[in-house]
Amino acid sequence: MKPPLFDYHDPSAVEGALDLLSQYGEDAKVLAGGQSLVPLLNFRLASPDHLIDLGRIPALAYVRRRDGVLRIGTMTRQATLEASPLVAEHWPLLTGALGYVAHAQIRNRGTVGGSVAHADPAAELPVAFTVLDATFHLRSRSGTRSVGWRDFFITHLTTAIEPEELLVDIEVPPVPPRTGWAFTEYARRHGDFALGGAAALITLEDGRCRRARLGLLAAADTPLRAQAAERVLEGNPITPDSTAEAARAAVADINPTGDIHGSSEYRKLLIEGMVRRAIEQATERAAR
Numbered sequence: 001m002k003p004p005l006f007d008y009h010d011p012s013a014v015e016g017a018l019d020l021l022s023q024y025g026e027d028a029k030v031l032a033g034g035q036s037l038v039p040l041l042n043f044r045l046a047s048p049d050h051l052i053d054l055g056r057i058p059a060l061a062y063v064r065r066r067d068g069v070l071r072i073g074t075m076t077r078q079a080t081l082e083a084s085p086l087v088a089e090h091w092p093l094l095t096g097a098l099g100y101v102a103h104a105q106i107r108n109r110g111t112v113g114g115s116v117a118h119a120d121p122a123a124e125l126p127v128a129f130t131v132l133d134a135t136f137h138l139r140s141r142s143g144t145r146s147v148g149w150r151d152f153f154i155t156h157l158t159t160a161i162e163p164e165e166l167l168v169d170i171e172v173p174p175v176p177p178r179t180g181w182a183f184t185e186y187a188r189r190h191g192d193f194a195l196g197g198a199a200a201l202i203t204l205e206d207g208r209c210r211r212a213r214l215g216l217l218a219a220a221d222t223p224l225r226a227q228a229a230e231r232v233l234e235g236n237p238i239t240p241d242s243t244a245e246a247a248r249a250a251v252a253d254i255n256p257t258g259d260i261h262g263s264s265e266y267r268k269l270l271i272e273g274m275v276r277r278a279i280e281q282a283t284e285r286a287a288r
Helices: 014-027 037-042 078-082 085-090 092-098 104-109 112-118 124-131 227-233 240-251 264-286
Strands: 007-009 028-031 050-053 063-066 069-073 135-140 143-148 153-155 166-172 179-186 196-205 208-217
Touching: 014 028, 014 050, 014 135, 014 166, 028 037, 063 085, 069 085, 069 112, 078 092, 078 104, 078 112, 085 092, 092 124, 092 179, 092 196, 112 124, 112 166, 124 179, 124 196, 124 208, 179 264, 196 264, 208 227, 208 240, 208 264, 227 240, 240 264
Parallel strands: 007 050, 028 050
Antiparallel strands: 063 069, 069 166, 135 143, 135 166, 179 196, 196 208
8 A cells, every 4th residue: 555646845934834835725634643643644545735734833743731721732742742741630521532542653653633633423523623622723823823732624535624724723712620520432342433432521519510621432423422421410429320311311312333343223222331331430430
């Protein structure tokens, strides 16, 4: 397997990458960690005339907190984010989700921004950022704009990033006190894409759920927030009955794509079980 011919560019600054994107637009692809794009090139599923490698732009690699808000540069390696004590303490859902991402060798090369921009609905980071109410910051030669998770993911492998834009930064707001987290998924082998999964953030107050955030993995053509299930939980004590009701609400309207690894109905039942488990685990952590 060999990729198609393309012109290779490796700018050393963001401005140089933006100049190239402005010049070549839809004829160009951006290379971050290459863990998704390179296989697509080798299978001839992507055939850009120009490849813009961001690997020589250190300004795009950082993990920092300011005024309680987490900022992650698009070229931050997944392994770097996974090993961050700051993230583990204040945004442990990200640390937990990264533990399911492929294998350590992949996380050493794969980037946070690359996973988000690739937008595979079975990928862990897009679902985690959806549950965390993340905002994605884009730049082009004509300016900057910020896109919330609701508008960022369009469909399978498609985001709101325009051909001349570059995802430069991901912003994650602080998580409220007394919030427990959980990330659950099932794959046939460790490191495979999940057949289904769920992410949860549960905030408790006076024995009731004050705030719930639930996301579904491999349930639709985008990362999916189970907002009907969130409404079942919010304002009420979390009990086995309410947990089961929320899990049923989470999958009531989904129709996962079936394949040789599992039918649509199987995946729907699997995701329901993952939601129930995620709520239970997040509630237990919130009560500690």
